Amino acid sequence: xxxxxxxxxxxxxxxxxxxxxxxxxxxxxxxxxxxxxxxxxxxxxxxxxxxxxxxxxxxxxxxxxxxxxxxxxxxxxxxxxxxxxxxxxxxxxxxxxxxxxxxxxxxxxxxxxxxxxxxxxxxxxxxxxxxxxxxxxxxxxxxxxxxxxxxxxxxxxxxxxxxxxxxxxxxxxxxx
Amino acid sequence: xxxxxxxxxxxxxxxxxxxxxxxxxxxxxxxxxxxxxxxxxxxxxxxxxxxxxxxxxxxxxxxxxxxxxxxxxxxxxxxxxxxxxxxxxxxxxxxxxxxxxxxxxxxxxxxxxxxxxxxxxxxxxxxxxxxxxxxxxxxxxxxxxxxxxxxxxxxxxxxxxxxxxxxxxxxxxxxx
Numbered sequence: 001x002x003x004x005x006x007x008x009x010x011x012x013x014x015x016x017x018x019x020x021x022x023x024x025x026x027x028x029x030x031x032x033x034x035x036x037x038x039x040x041x042x043x044x045x046x047x048x049x050x051x052x053x054x055x056x057x058x059x060x061x062x063x064x065x066x067x068x069x070x071x072x073x074x075x076x077x078x079x080x081x082x083x084x085x086x087x088x089x090x091x092x093x094x095x096x097x098x099x100x101x102x103x104x105x106x107x108x109x110x111x112x113x114x115x116x117x118x119x120x121x122x123x124x125x126x127x128x129x130x131x132x133x134x135x136x137x138x139x140x141x142x143x144x145x146x147x148x149x150x151x152x153x154x155x156x157x158x159x160x161x162x163x164x165x166x167x168x169x170x171x172x173x174x175x176x
Numbered sequence: 177x178x179x180x181x182x183x184x185x186x187x188x189x190x191x192x193x194x195x196x197x198x199x200x201x202x203x204x205x206x207x208x209x210x211x212x213x214x215x216x217x218x219x220x221x222x223x224x225x226x227x228x229x230x231x232x233x234x235x236x237x238x239x240x241x242x243x244x245x246x247x248x249x250x251x252x253x254x255x256x257x258x259x260x261x262x263x264x265x266x267x268x269x270x271x272x273x274x275x276x277x278x279x280x281x282x283x284x285x286x287x288x289x290x291x292x293x294x295x296x297x298x299x300x301x302x303x304x305x306x307x308x309x310x311x312x313x314x315x316x317x318x319x320x321x322x323x324x325x326x327x328x329x330x331x332x333x334x335x336x337x338x339x340x341x342x343x344x345x346x347x348x349x350x351x352x
Contacts, residue, residue, distance in 0.1 A: 042278070043270025046263055050271075070256055080246055083256045084263030087222055091264060094219025095226075102218070 001156065004062035005148030006053070007141045008070065008086035010036055010078070013052065014141030018131065018149045025152060028131045030060055031142040042081075049085050053092045065093035066152035068144070069102040071164045085156060103151050108144075111151035122149050122154050177332065178205060181324030182229070183317045184262035186212055186221050186254070187213035190317030193236045194307065194325045202326060204307045206236055207267065207318040218257075225261050229268045241269035243329035244320075245278040279327050284320075287327035299323050324351065 001021055007014030013034040020026035034052030057065075069091055070083045090150035093100045106116035112126045124143040125134045130150055137143040177197055183190030189210040196202035210228030211219035233241075243266055246259045269276045282292035288302045300312045300319040306326055313319040 035302060041270070041276070043266045043276045046267040047270045050267060062254060080259045083259040084266075087260030087263045090219050090260075091222040094223045100217070118215075129227045 001064070001153055002060070002062045003152045003156065004056065004060050004065050005145040005150075006065065006067045006086070006089040007144040007148060007151065008068055008082050009141065010042075010049070010081035010085055011038055012139060013049055013085050013089075014139070014143075014145035015053070015056050016137070016142055016145035016147075016149050017056075017062055018153060020145060020150075020153045022094040022154050025132070025151065026130055028133060028137075028146070030056075031137045031146055032056075033139060033141050042084075045081075046084060049104060050088050050092060053089055057092060057096060057098075062098065064099045064101065064152060064156060065089065066101045066103055066148045067093075068108070068148055069104045071104075084153050100139075101152055101156065103148055107155070108115055108151045111154055114145050120144070139167070144153045177240070177329055178236070178238045178324040179332065180232065180236050180241050181321040181326075181328065182241065182262070182265040183320040183324060184244055184258050184265055185317060185329045186218075186225070186257035186261055187214055187226055188317045189261050189265075190314060190315070190319070190321035191229070192233050192313070192318050192321035192323075192325050193232075193238055194322060194329060196326075198330050201308070202306055202329065204287075204309060204313075204322070206232075206323055207313045209315060209317050218260075221257075222260060222264060226264050226268060229265055233268060233272060238274065240275045240277065240328060240332060241265065242277045242279055242324045242332075243269075244284070244324055245280045247280075256341045262351045277328055277332065279324055279331070283331070284323050284327045287330055288323050295318070 002019045004017040016031040017029035020027050036048040067086050068084040070086050090100050109115040113122050127143045127146045128136045178195045192207040193205035194202050205348040212224040243262050248261050262302040266276050286292040289298050296316050303319050303322045304312045
């Protein structure tokens, strides 16, 4: 299962893809960021993010996309741009018929480090260890995107097994 | 000048286009809404809104697009979806190279009614009067989109005159 994670943002939109399945070692596919200038108009920035994400989807060809769920409580100054970048990631994936999952920051932290309140450094260290990399992926947004993708492989795996078991049980049921 | 206004929302995204210039009567071009189901996945909803707005842009061929500026302070439950719908409207317009303006709800209210705290009924009544319609446009989201478009014709007109005057003054300046 190949998953692309998106840590949304207008100035730096983190992107990271991993391949793996629950209970097996994970492999890094790619990591990076799409950047847009704070001096650009909003429209130009959103078009730049769309183009960057579309290029990544073309290159990486993921089976699923995991996007960070944005809340309105924190970072009030930038939250609207973050929500819009997240919306564009969801749009780009959905246009291709790819399954999209939204994970909260604390779900990702808990999945990767065992603690929902882990800091960025801890996330980066665990991403480095789990992908068996020589050094921490930079910038931090790329590491966060990889953490989202890893979280999704693990959570998605569980959900897939559940869906498969349910499908199997339904097939065996009296209705078929 | 033909302007398309967008009152963003996931469940009902209001769209309305008017034609006019400051100091002259305004004409209604079109008004309506793009709807998506609350039971649909976010990705499908965003794809639906993109398709609806793109179809409108094809049909209406506006010179500019005005989108309501979304704030994080109010309607916390729905604000993320509203921000994402707004982002898609900005994206669709910017992809076509159309100028995009963001106006706050109070800017629109003040432009249309003279009061930044006018209610929806008052906005609807003034839109009906300004466009010389037999009855108020329905639903309210369509009327709000028309109000945005009217606000932009008036504000945009002033900005255009300023830009034109500035360009003229610069041409006459010592540098040329």
